[in-house]
Amino acid sequence: MDLFDQHLQQITETEAPLAARMRPRTIDEFIGQDHILGQGRLLRRAISLDQLSSLIFFGPPGTGKTTLARVIANTTRAYFIAINAVLSGVKEIRGAIDQAQERRKFHNQRTILFVDEVHRFNKSQQDALLPWVENGTVILIGATTENPYFEVNKALVSRSRIFQLKPLNDEDLYAIVQQALTDRERGYGKKQVQIAPEALAHLVNVANGDARSLLNALELAVETTPPDKKGVIHVSLAVAEESIQQRAVLYDKEGDAHFDTISAFIKSIRGSDPDAALYWLAKMVYAGEEPRFILRRLLILASEDVGLADPQAVVVINACAEAFDRVGMPEGRYHLAQATLYLANAPKSNSIMGFFDALAAVEHEREAEVPTHLKDGNRDKKGFGHGAGYLYPHAYRDHWVAQQYLPVSLQGQVFYQPSDQGYEQQIATRVARRREAQLAALVEGVGVAPLEILTYGNTDRNSERWLQRTLSQVGEQLEVVRDRIFDIAQVQRHHLILDINAGSGLLTWEAIRHAPEGGVYACVQNSSDANALAEQAAALPELIRPLILQTTLTELAAKTTDIRFDRIIGRNALRAEPDKVATAKTLAKLLQPQGMIILAETVPRHTQRFYRLLESKKLDFDLYEKLVTAEEAIYAEQTDPMLNWDAEDLRKAFDAASLVVQVTLEHSSTQMHITQAFINRLFATNATHPSYADRLAWNLTVKEIQAVQKLFTQYLLNQTVTWNSTIAFVQAG
Known part of the structure; x- marks a missing residue:
């Protein structure tokens, strides 16, 4: 670059529009x-x-x-x-x-x-x-x-x-104006500019999320307003209105805005919301959408979503379309609005969709032959008996008779499902009664060819797999829980996610798949889990690896001082927390304003009891009763945070954290195979965590516990049992 090029660049930068001069140079200057x-x-x-x-x-x-x-x-x-x-x-x-x-x-x-x-x-x-x-x-x-x-x-x-990138919100736009007014090098920091609050509000509102439009309007307002005697430039509401007069509506007739807006319009009418329907109609008309395109979509909707619930709908919309062709714009807007309001307020039925069910049946029943009594008998009635057995409806009362009109392979199939809305409600009862009569006629063999009923069977693969199963279904159950969490979470690709019990990686890796442009933090409480996650993450590109936090939940806030998460997820993350209220408050501090916490917690008080797996009639009555009492006492022990809580305790904890909380209980059962190793773990002693036997010892003697272990070995060893559990899905935000 020579001297003249440098001079040209300096002139260009100083004389560039305000929007160009105020472009952020670093990521810290970037707003929004x-x-x-x-x-x-x-x-x-x-x-x-x-x-x-x-x-x-x-x-x-x-x-x-x-x-x-x-x-x-x-x-x-x-x-x-x-x-x-x-x-x-x-x-x-x-x-x-x-x-x-x-x-x-x-x-x-x-x-x-x-x-x-x-x-x-x-x-x-x-x-x-x-x-x-x-x-x-x-x-x-x-x-x-x-x-x-x-x-x-x-x-x-x-x-x-x-x-x-999304349109900037009002807070971002106000910050951009403030930046432009105070920047002495590129903005108006060397000038005394005072903008009336209502003027600034007008500029921000009409800019509609567009920073360039806002800065262009600000520049026009400042540059065309002479300063007063004290050198102050006063930008009033009148000046602001002259600087930016019309909201720029993002609408491209061939782009996303076109398809998204017409979709919102149709869905609002289908949902019988006349206010929303008029809003989206107004947006399309304001942006210059072709009115005939809108009317064509309304004509489709009149049959697709209203149909026989109001048979006049298609007539009215067609009349509005013809009236529009005669009148044109701008008066034709009355006909657009009338057609929209008529359909939005009409009763809805999509029973016409039965046609597509029939179409699917045709695709799968290519060889279905026309029943003999429905065939044309004018040509070969004598030779093949075509038309024989046909019952002429007009020869019967009410001009109807019960007979079959479907191919043999589809007899009894239902395609048309009348709704109970509007005019169609009157049809529904009549159709149902006639179908009942047709089914009765089918049984009696009236108007149908004789049917051959074959009985045969194939190997039930699901049953066979169940009989052959020797392992538990824990993996399948975890997949269900994982999918349920992410269904609730509705994670977006740019979200920042925190997995607060990431030891197994079950939710962590799924979070990375759901939020590739965001980020995932994985919280673990010991070094072995942290090392295991790090080893698994090593195969991923560095930028998308989870950031591993080795900390307790109570200390988590200190580890993430500047970060707020869109979603906090976890499975069985709170079960061992002694103070669930304090933990809930900690998690609440880590949320973005619109963030959400989604947890799946297995509720101990509703979990499977071992005594229910035993047949009481085969056991000593006194020992069985003691086992029942001792096992139930485990879940009533107030000093054990692992077991002494219920779903209601979770709801109260997040309610105390000033979050709107919803707790849904879902019961599940899985097949679990009882092995010797499993029984050994139940009755182990001096373990890191109290075992089943340790907890039974609060109410049973050593001799009684040994007797219970023998019962488990005698009646449950190598048995596949149904294990019931209850999971509380917590959604708080």
Whole structure:
């Protein structure tokens, strides 16, 4: 760069619009997008460690995609090349690749290629990038306002990590304005600018999450307002309204906003919410959506979701569509609104979907023949008897007679399921009575060909596996618990997750799969568990490995001082905690404002009792009664935090932590095989934790415990028993 180039760059920077001058230069200056850039998040770690892989930033305008790329350029030790897909083609791509190869060859330096508006590249241009991304010559960072899964080459998408940027919230926008007003180098810190609160609120509201739009409006307001005698620039509400007059609605007729908004509109009508339906209609009309497209969707909905619950619905909507064609816009909005409100308030039925069940039956019953009595008898009635046995409905009372009209293999099949809504409610009873009569006719053989009933059997593989089972189903049960936790958690890809009892890794590895762009922390309480997790995680790329915390739950807050989690998960994490209220309060402090705690805790008071596995009639009555009393006493012992609590105690603990808590009890049973080793563990003594025998000793003598052990060996050894348990799923936030 020569002297003149430097001078040109200085002039460009000083005369650039405020939005360009105020671009953050470091990650600490970046405002917003905490879901991907907050403390502990994968992207923040990758930028700070300079360990970036290919990325695609996807989000609406003004959310910081290009700015984030510039921050990376200022942070990374890699060579940074930026091109714009609107202005560039294969020639520019080749030039960038040549530079990257040269840097790699002579300087051993990586190259980051930033492509703004990457969706603007056509397929051949995107294909030209692919081999160089594949072999690591360049690390691609793409920015796009369009859904990359639709607009970017699938091969590029599969080799990139996608981060979605969201519209900035009001708090972020206020912070951006404050930053611009106080920055003396790039903003208005050298000027005396006073913005009326209502003026600032207007700018933030109409900017609609777009930082660029907000800064452009602020610049216009400040630059066009003369200072008073004291040199103060007063930005009033009137000035703000002139600077930014109309909210920019994100709506692309071929993009995600188009499909997402029409989806919300249809679902609101289907859900009979007229207010929401009018809102989404207004948004589409305001954004310039084609009204005939909306009316076509309403015509579909009139049959798909209203159907025979209101047979007039399709007539009314069709009339509104024809009226719109005559009137046009803007008065045609009345007909759009009328059609929307009619359908939103109409009774709903999707019984017409029975057609698709019939279609599926046709696909699977390709050889189903038309019943003889329904065949055309005009041509071969004499030769083949076609049409013989057909009962003419008009010859009967009410012009109906019970006979079968389905192929033999489908007789008795139900496709049409009348709802109990609107007009269709009147149909339902009549249809049901006629079906009953048809079934009776089927039994009597009226109007049907004789059926051959065959009886046969195959090996029941499930039963066979059960009979052959010699191991417990604990693994299967844990999978069910894991899946239930993540169903409740609704983890998003950018979430920060804490597993508070990660010793087994059951939830940790699943969390990593669910939140690849976020981060996972794994809490363990001993070094052996920590080492085991670390060894398993060694096979993963460094950036996505769980961060292992070896600590107790009471000390956990001190280990994560600057981090707040979107989800805290755990299985049997609280069962040994003596003070569950204190633990719940600790976990509550670690949550993001919209965060959630999801725990699965096996409730000891509802667990399987061993005495119930024995047949009392075969045992000494007095010994059995003592065993029952002694075993029940285990779960009533107030000094044992492992066993002295119930689901209600969990609810009270999280309620005391000022969280909204929901506790759901789910009962489960599994087949467990009783082995000699298992019995030995039950009756072991001097173990690290009290055994079953140790706890029985509170109420039974040594001789009685030995007698119980003999009973277990005699009646349970090598038996497969049904083991019942109850799990409390805790959801708090």
